[in-house]
Amino acid sequence: MIDQIRIETNKKKEIIPFTKQIENILEKVNRKEGVCTIFVRHTTAAISVGEVGEGTDQDFLEVMERIIPDIHFRHAHDPSHAWSHMASSLVGQSLSVPFQNKKLLLGNWQEVFLMEFDGPRERTVIISVHE
Amino acid sequence: MIDQIRIETNKKKEIIPFTKQIENILEKVNRKEGVCTIFVRHTTAAISVGEVGEGTDQDFLEVMERIIPDIHFRHAHDPSHAWSHMASSLVGQSLSVPFQNKKLLLGNWQEVFLMEFDGPRERTVIISVHE
Amino acid sequence: MIDQIRIETNKKKEIIPFTKQIENILEKVNRKEGVCTIFVRHTTAAISVGEVGEGTDQDFLEVMERIIPDIHFRHAHDPSHAWSHMASSLVGQSLSVPFQNKKLLLGNWQEVFLMEFDGPRERTVIISVHE
Numbered sequence: 454m455i456d457q458i459r460i461e462t463n464k465k466k467e468i469i470p471f472t473k474q475i476e477n478i479l480e481k482v483n484r485k486e487g488v489c490t491i492f493v494r495h496t497t498a499a500i501s502v503g504e505v506g507e508g509t510d511q512d513f514l515e516v517m518e519r520i521i522p523d524i525h526f527r528h529a530h531d532p533s534h535a536w537s538h539m540a541s542s543l544v545g546q547s548l549s550v551p552f553q554n555k556k557l558l559l560g561n562w563q564e565v566f567l568m569e570f571d572g573p574r575e576r577t578v579i580i581s582v583h584e
Numbered sequence: 585m586i587d588q589i590r591i592e593t594n595k596k597k598e599i600i601p602f603t604k605q606i607e608n609i610l611e612k613v614n615r616k617e618g619v620c621t622i623f624v625r626h627t628t629a630a631i632s633v634g635e636v637g638e639g640t641d642q643d644f645l646e647v648m649e650r651i652i653p654d655i656h657f658r659h660a661h662d663p664s665h666a667w668s669h670m671a672s673s674l675v676g677q678s679l680s681v682p683f684q685n686k687k688l689l690l691g692n693w694q695e696v697f698l699m700e701f702d703g704p705r706e707r708t709v710i711i712s713v714h715e
Numbered sequence: 716m717i718d719q720i721r722i723e724t725n726k727k728k729e730i731i732p733f734t735k736q737i738e739n740i741l742e743k744v745n746r747k748e749g750v751c752t753i754f755v756r757h758t759t760a761a762i763s764v765g766e767v768g769e770g771t772d773q774d775f776l777e778v779m780e781r782i783i784p785d786i787h788f789r790h791a792h793d794p795s796h797a798w799s800h801m802a803s804s805l806v807g808q809s810l811s812v813p814f815q816n817k818k819l820l821l822g823n824w825q826e827v828f829l830m831e832f833d834g835p836r837e838r839t840v841i842i843s844v845h846e
Contacts, residue, residue: 455748455815455820461796468779469821478724486586486712487712487714488621488680488712488714490813492811492812492813492820493822494820494821494822494825495822495824496765496766496822496824496825498790501673501674502673502677502678503669503672503673504669504675505629507658508657508658508666509646509666509669510818511658511660512655512658512666512669512670513669513670513673515655515668516652516655516674518654519653519655520651520652520653520674520782521778521782522781522782524774524778524781526770526774527769527770527771527773527774535770535774535781536773536777538765538766538771538774539774539778542763542764542765542775542806543674543763543778543782543805543806543815544673544674545676545763545807545810546764546765546825547764547810547811547812548676548678549621549623549678549680549750549811550623550678551586551621551623551658551710551712552748553586558586558623558625558710559625560624560625560626560627560708562626562627563625563626563627563677577822579813581680581748581749581750581813583714583749583750583845611788616817617717617843618843618845619750619752619811619843619845631807632805632807633804633809634758634800634803634804635758635800638789639788639789640789640797640800641798642789643786643788643789643800643801644800644801644804646786647783647784647786647805650784650786651782651783651784651805663804674805675804675805676807678807679807679809680752680811681753681754681809682717682752682754682841682843684717689717689754689756689841690756691756691757691758691839693757693758694756694758694808696755701724714845
């Protein structure tokens, strides 16, 4: 089963958890268990899982700023755009999480989140569920 | 089919290969081939695949130390904890590997490994197998 | 269904898009939709998705050069080899992308690409398709 989620981002760079929206889709799935693949269809946003909140999201954005160096990008578009491509491909744009009884098998502190690196925009995330 | 593996870690930071434990689970699977999804249910540990041994594990831990910068973390817990969140989400907490005839289709030098960033602890890894 | 793609690389470090070769395999798949798992069986190459072209590939290689620090690697082989292990495990060696009607559900600017970090070589990529 393939479905999609729309996420409106509000800032240039932002971390947006959306575990709840994924589980709303799992509500409609008949299979008792399986794997949920989460894929973002953009080149300036990424998907990851981890702790969000208590400042961790700002920490993550600052760490990405420091990790991707300030090189002279060759990319024809504006340099911040090139930076967003690098950050997105490094974090990753696909994530697979097992589920059971309509819940993702996340740990207590884990959330699935979108990393916006070139907002604000409307982002499309594909949710694919298989046995 | 969903199963799980418990991994006891012994150090603050450590790389622990566990391909063998995954293939013990594949022994019990009837399907001839498919994909095995490996997911760690924690926010201060990660899963990856690569060469382990001959010093590569220590190299990897040192590289992570250098990559994640020494910023003033906002996260309410202790700074080393925040560092572990960043390292874990960057490396990733999910991995999908094809299998055939009860073996992961790894290359000669590839091992699946856990990266412990806040041990020693007992870690739970979910193994989900689908066609 | 499990198949494989051979990719000849020509340089020491290189980015090679191969979305087309994956979709050639999807042509032979009967399922209307599902997930395609792409896995590289090597420890000195990686798989990612993102924008390729207009200089972005050279940008990405330079960013990786800057990200992985010039430490004294313990790994018994030559240091550039150790560097390639670190780069590969950090970017990742597995990628799952949903598909529908024989096409990967990529965004307009997304390409699946191999990152060669120790070429030139012949690389094997496993393609596994499941419902």
